[in-house]
Amino acid sequence: MIPRKFEYLAPTTLAQAVSFLRKYKDAKVLSGGMSLIPMMKLRLVSPQYIVDINNIKGLNYIKDGGRVVRIGALARHADIEHSPIIKKKLPLLAEAAPQIADMQVRNLGTFIGSLAHADPAADWPASILALDAELVAQGTGKRRIKAVKFFKGPFETALKPTEILVEAVIPVPSGPKVGQAYLKFERKAGDYATVGVAASAVLNQKNEVQSLGIGLTAVAPAPFKATEAEEILLGQRPTKDLIEKAAQAAADMSDPSSDLRGSAEYKREMAKVFTRRALNKAFERAGVSV
Amino acid sequence: MAAKKMVKQTEPAKKNVSVEINGVKYSYDVEPRLLLVHFIREYAGLTGTHIGCDTTNCGACTVLMQFDGKWKAIKSCTYFAVQANGKKILTIEGMAKGDELHPLQKAFWEHHGLQCGYCTPGMIMASAGFLMINPNPTEEEVRHGISGNLCRCTGYVNIVKAILAAAEEIRSSGKPVVEV
Ligand SMILES: Cc1cc2nc3c(=O)[nH]c(=O)nc-3n(C[C@H](O)[C@H](O)[C@H](O)COP(=O)(O)OP(=O)(O)OC[C@H]3O[C@@H](n4cnc5c(N)ncnc54)[C@H](O)[C@@H]3O)c2cc1C
Ligand code: FES
Ligand code: FES
Numbered sequence: 001m002i003p004r005k006f007e008y009l010a011p012t013t014l015a016q017a018v019s020f021l022r023k024y025k026d027a028k029v030l031s032g033g034m035s036l037i038p039m040m041k042l043r044l045v046s047p048q049y050i051v052d053i054n055n056i057k058g059l060n061y062i063k064d065g066g067r068v069v070r071i072g073a074l075a076r077h078a079d080i081e082h083s084p085i086i087k088k089k090l091p092l093l094a095e096a097a098p099q100i101a102d103m104q105v106r107n108l109g110t111f112i113g114s115l116a117h118a119d120p121a122a123d124w125p126a127s128i129l130a131l132d133a134e135l136v137a138q139g140t141g142k143r144r145i146k147a148v149k150f151f152k153g154p155f156e157t158a159l160k161p162t163e164i165l166v167e168a169v170i171p172v173p174s175g176p177k178v179g180q181a182y183l184k185f186e187r188k189a190g191d192y193a194t195v196g197v198a199a200s201a202v203l204n205q206k207n208e209v210q211s212l213g214i215g216l217t218a219v220a221p222a223p224f225k226a227t228e229a230e231e232i233l234l235g236q237r238p239t240k241d242l243i244e245k246a247a248q249a250a251a252d253m254s255d256p257s258s259d260l261r262g263s264a265e266y267k268r269e270m271a272k273v274f275t276r277r278a279l280n281k282a283f284e285r286a287g288v289s290v
Numbered sequence: 291m292a293a294k295k296m297v298k299q300t301e302p303a304k305k306n307v308s309v310e311i312n313g314v315k316y317s318y319d320v321e322p323r324l325l326l327v328h329f330i331r332e333y334a335g336l337t338g339t340h341i342g343c344d345t346t347n348c349g350a351c352t353v354l355m356q357f358d359g360k361w362k363a364i365k366s367c368t369y370f371a372v373q374a375n376g377k378k379i380l381t382i383e384g385m386a387k388g389d390e391l392h393p394l395q396k397a398f399w400e401h402h403g404l405q406c407g408y409c410t411p412g413m414i415m416a417s418a419g420f421l422m423i424n425p426n427p428t429e430e431e432v433r434h435g436i437s438g439n440l441c442r443c444t445g446y447v448n449i450v451k452a453i454l455a456a457a458e459e460i461r462s463s464g465k466p467v468v469e470v
Contacts, residue, residue: 001345002323002325004323005301005302005321005322005323006322006323007302007303007322008302008305008322008370008372010372030373033368033369033370033373034346034368037346037368037370038345038346038368040323041345041368050322050370052372052373054357054373060358076358078362078423079358082423098434101438102349102437102438102439103363103416103419103420103423103435103436103438104349104352104364104365104416104419105346105365105368105438107362107364107419108364108368108369189434189437190437190438
């Protein structure tokens with residue numbers, strides 16, 4: 001399968017890359033290429049210009065900034081999978097990474113590219129919603145976008161066509177008791193999620209939920225933060241009953257569509273089951289048994 | 291939408307691509323849309339790298355490429371040749387040293403890790419990439435490591451055995467997984 005013809009541009013600075021995007025209207029950023037190239041081969045998209053950002057130095061990083069972790073535009077899925085900083089500070093991402101695609105795809109595909117692509121079944125969006133991350137977009141200026149404001153619909157984000165997503169700033173959950181989990185339900189190895197649930201919990205000494213983030217993917221036109229489920233548990237000591245109610249609330253917020261991975265009804269049920277399991281696991285890892 | 295784009299179609303300039311494959315330099319002017327796998331097979335004439343699915347699923351096109359400072363396995367059907375400009379690549383043809391097979395090749399032979407052999411070059415290159423990340427894997431980890439490679443013949447059991455055996459031989463030899 002051969003894509004349509006295009007002009008290849010390989011800027012070496014971000015400013016140059018942005019100026020290409022401003023100059024050429026029908027241009028696409030190429031980062032890992034693990035979604036863009038398959039789509040071009042299928043001719044689902046055929047941009048006239050490709051702006052390859054892989055030659056821009058200083059974009060592949062995972063930085064420990066104490067209370068936040070910063071992930072740069074060219075950090076690959078595999079870099080996150082094997083990063084000691086991520087393991088220690090954001091184990092939710094370390095748990096999600098090896099469940100994405102396969103080794104070869106993870107070697108090239110980028111965390112930021114996956115967010116920019118906004119596939120409604122991708123894994124990273126749910127994770128950054130649960131962790132309340134902020135994203136940094138670079139146009140002629142820089143602006144920060146909260147994860148909850150970023151995902152607008154299937155393959156649709158708050159990013160402008162002339163902007164490049166350059167960084168994710170992820171707060172490190174901290175408090176007396178911290179637990180995180182990412183659970184993905186897939187039909188076969190390397191498949192996209194039927195449902196994916198990210199949960200990040202902080203509890204106080206009395207075992208009351210101090211903060212909670214729950215992100216779901218693949219069960220709505222865009223990944224979403226299950227705020228109604230979070231509210232049920234906030235300030236409470238988690239019990240079986242409350243977790244069940246929260247899981248139901250997450251499922252009620254979902255809006256799945258029927259496809260090869262299952263009927264809408266089945267997916268909504270799985271959203272409940274996997275939210276329950278993700279919460280149980282996060283609380284268990286925080287040292288609180290329910 | 292597609293029709294409109296066709297009208298707007300320009301004739302893009304060819305780009306020079308120079309890559310080192312198995313220590314040999316290849317330099318050609320190519321269309322930006324040329325995929326790396328076609329550069330390797332049709333321009334460099336190295337047909338050991340196969341095309342199975344052409345949709346990033348089967349891994350038959352797997353090669354090693356040096357980028358971000360490391361050798362890593364990638365699927366060459368999902369990478370443009372222009373992106374590889376200036377980089378080093380290793381294909382199945384570069385694995386043996388003269389008559390001496392690479393430990394992975396030897397292990398695939400000894401443990402019957404292949405039948406028709408179509409998936410084998412990709413399987414071996416993926417295994418090499420995997421062992422560089424995890425030199426001492428469990429069976430479970432091997433299975434996860436090669437989950438991007440499909441084999442329609444063997445049922446994987448002997449492939450997994452071969453990779454575990456090669457891993458052990460490479461570890462005890464004290465040599466790196468690939469010598470380039
Ligand atoms: C076989 C296979 C299995 C997969 N399985 C999964 C899976 O299980 N879970 C999952 O989440 N994903 C999966 N993926 C997708 C994979 O994670 C991609 O890497 C990811 O979706 C896109 O990231 P990329 O860096 O490859 O982006 P690219 O493919 O380079 O780009 C994707 C889109 O985002 C835009 N873009 C990229 N980077 C930027 C940027 N910095 N700023 C602005 N726009 C940008 C591009 O213009 C393009 O439109 C799979 C892919 C394959 C091929
Ligand atoms: S041919 Fe590249 S993955 Fe199948
Ligand atoms: S040996 Fe035939 S496909 Fe693997």
